[in-house]
Amino acid sequence: MPSVTDAERRAPRRDAAENREALLTAASAALAADPEASLAAIAAAAGxxxxxxxxxxAGRDELVLALVERGTARLNAVAATVEHDRAPVAIALLGSRLWGVVEHVRLLAGMALTAPYVERVARALAPVRERLAALVARGVADGSxxxxxxxALLxxxxxxxxxxxxxxAGRTRLPDAEGRRAVMLAVLGIAGLSWREAGTLIDTTPELVMEEPA
Structure with missing residues (x-):
């Protein structure tokens, strides 16, 4: 059984971890709404x-870079899970799964337009772009x-x-099912499917139907 001393020694570490997570969570929300949010505002939001x-x-930049690293790691991990024999389905799956991490997307979109984080975000998100480019190239090659x-332009x-x-959708708090479907419809439309074709593909493809929340 742990001694009082051991428990007391662990408590500050637990509190520190919780405070750090609170800061990251508060910063994510604050910076997604306003990329110029001050450190004081972020701290206040975290209590x-x-x-x-x-x-x-060490300062605001280090906090922001920690968020960029966490957000891009999440998006890259999501992209790595996307695979399907049919390129349009894989592209729709990628859109759907990015909806699942929309808060990270909103944050990184803001950071991607804010100096000095533009290049850092672009480099960190390279795996997502490479995955999408590969799916598009495969679809172009097979005519789908x-x-x-x-x-590359597509x-x-x-x-x-x-x-x-x-x-x-994030700004307007679109319901989850509607937002997820809207992302899939949008990417399929740009990929060359008509709105009817895109809707039918989503409704008749088990992998895409399973993406819809119950």
Whole structure:
């Protein structure tokens, strides 16, 4: 049985971990709403003082970079799970699963436009873009997605369409099922499917139906 001394020794570490997580959570919400949110505002949202932040991070930049690292790791992990023999289904799956981490997307979208984080975010998200580019190239090659645009350009347009829906749905608090479906419809539309084809694909593909919340 642990001694009182052991318990007391562990408590500060547990509190520190909880405070650090509270800061990251508060910073994620604050910076997604306002990429210029101050350290004081973030600390206040976490229920902590500005001074206490320095027990976890050297400053605002270090805190933001910790969020960027956490967010991009999550998105890259999501992208790595996407696979399907049919390229349009895989592209829709990617959009759906990004909806599942929409808060990370909103944060990183803001950071991607804010100096000095632009290049850092772009580099960190390279695996997501590479995965999408591979899916698009495969679809162009087998004729399942449009081939009237260069694959690299098409992949970029699909990314922008997904991002636009994710950000708008996040801002307007779109219901989960509606937001997820909207992302899939948007990316499939840019990929070359008509709105009827896209809807039918979503409704008749078990992997995509399973993505819909019960």
């Amino acid at each position: 902590l003082t500005r001074r206490s932040v320095y027990g976890h991070f 997605v449009r081939d009237d645009l260069r694959p 992949a970029r347009l699909i990314e922008e369409a997904a991002l636009a829906v994710l950000l708008e």
